[in-house]
Amino acid sequence: MLSVQFQPNWPHGSGMVIESMVGDGVYRSQFATGISNGGRTAFPGGDRWRWESRLFGGRYDGQPGTARPVYGVWNRREDVYGGAIRFGSSYLRLKSEVAERATFCFPDSALEPEDYGDRHSLPQLCELADATGSDDLDDYVEAHIHGPVEFATDVDALVLDPSFIGTPVESAARELGCPIEYHPGFRGTPATFDPAYRGPDIVALAQELGLELTPYLLGDAARKHPPQTIKYVWHCLARFGRR
Secondary structure, three states: OEEEEEOOOOEEOOEEHHHHHHHHOEEOOHHHHOOOOOOOOOOOOOHHHHHHHHHOOOOOOOOOHHHOOEEEEEOOOOOOOOOOHHHOOEEEEEOHHHHHHEEEEEOOHHHOOOEEEOHHHHHHHHHHHHHHOOOOOOOOEEEEEOOOEEHHHHEEEEEEOHHHOOOHHHHHHOOOOOOEEEOOOEOEOHHHOOHHHHOHHHHHHHHHHOOOEOHHHHHHHOOOOOHHHHHHHHHHHHHHOEO
């Protein structure tokens, strides 16, 4: 299944990512939003622009950011946490027909893969991903959804982390017009994070943030610390904090 992973309560403009999603009515690409949980090179001549030009034969070179494809993953294991936890605690589970207008690659397009194509290439790409032996943050089959992703028509469900229950995130989510579900949750104790994974300085910051971390707490932290640093704390919580 196709899923699009994101951090719903991380900052965007004067509010939260999910509030911007409600205002837009569609899920927008990094070229339109200016934010990402990966590399931030979505501008003319940037790495993301160059990778897309290569993958899509220049199709989007002269197009506005709003016309660019949305990035997701093929959740080949039907993981309840989503197909690419590296990119967020919550995700949109897309309807099956959206795959008809998607392309896929492995590995991530940032690595300039040689293997990519439409949905018919999925068996080969999934075999390649299975053979890598990478951890949960790195073994995803990347997806590119061409055309708008509308919450009311293209989304089967928004799957949130349970730390957002009873918060403004949940209230905003109810305005998207799609069903809401919850996965078992990420919750982690920084003392159990492996310093070798993202560095001892990241574990030290995680310990400063609290004795127990949740995605909700990290959204607040992203307003007080550099988001790219909190991104690495999230990687540790995602890697070591499944319930």
